Amino acid sequence: MTELILKNITGDLARIATAAIEGRRLTPDEALTLYNDADLSLMGLLATTVKRRKSGDAVFFNRNFHIEPTNICVYNCRFCSYHKHESDPDSWELSESEILDIVRRFDGVPVTEVHITGGVHPERDIHYYGRIIAAVRRLRPDISIKAFSAVELEYMIKKAGMTYTEGISLLREYGLDSIPGGGAEIFDPVLRRRICREKADADTYLAIHEAAHKLGLSSNATMLYGHAESPAQRIDHMLRLRDLQDRTGGFNAFIPLKFRRENNRMSELGEVPVTEDMRNYALSRIFLDNFSHIKAYWPAIGKNSALMSLAFGTDDLDGTIDDTTRIYSMAGSEESRPSLSTTELVAMIRSAGFRPVERDTNYRTVREW
16 A cells, blocks of 8 residues: 555655655654645545544444524624624524423434534523533433533633633533534634634633643534635644644544635635645545544545545534524535435445444444444
């Protein structure tokens, strides 16, 4: 395999490819050279080599559902198609009983995780969200509660006058198990001010995840790509995540999230092609040597692209979802009603030549299919 990969490449590119094959860490400059100079087939071969070293022929998924309490948000990020003002007829705010009705829909269903996230509501505080966690926990003590992006956490914790450690500790007492990776967007400060000036900055995002990791809570990490950022800015973003992972080891997976153009104030930028999606997945797998998993979030890129990404280093397809999220469908994703059965996910993974493994939030095996 090594000889096949290195055939017909020379110079710096051959040296960098050899480093990736042998499991040596790439510098940001090496990653940029690889991104700019390697053809897509080489990127795929290298990423697959790294993926197989990490997880063999396994591709993971879980049985999960989402709860989005509100799309009312104090922030107005330029890329966001989800945000609404309270006065907007398309806004929503679920009551506690409506939230619990969603949970009850899954009575008797062997889900292992609920993912709770939404807009940053101006009037809700940390105890309100804590009570939601506790109520979900009472109904389903058997499932993992992954809730609230770093942006949501920053707002509710600051409003409560707490430190990040104090706020996350309180939510853990209510029943929080882990936190999702949303809100990272792109860390570059100049570009971040252009696309999401008001929300928590990169240092805040990283500090909140570090606090969670030190308290024993795992999390995921994300990056919004395919808008106004450069490859160098993507690599800088991943480098900061890699540095934090070196310190804490608390990230389960890295999730590249594609910018979708509909119904937002950055629509004029268009969208990158699927070849760019695959190059970005591959670079993520190669560069983030201390992340065990790279996830293709299929509601964002569509089932077909998610399936293709398995040839470019990804090893996780997220979960069944069951039509419980609207964040990407409102932005123009191919998946307007995102839902996959376990049977469909298993068939997708097998069709790509991999072994389906149902997991829990922290990648413990639930069942090998």
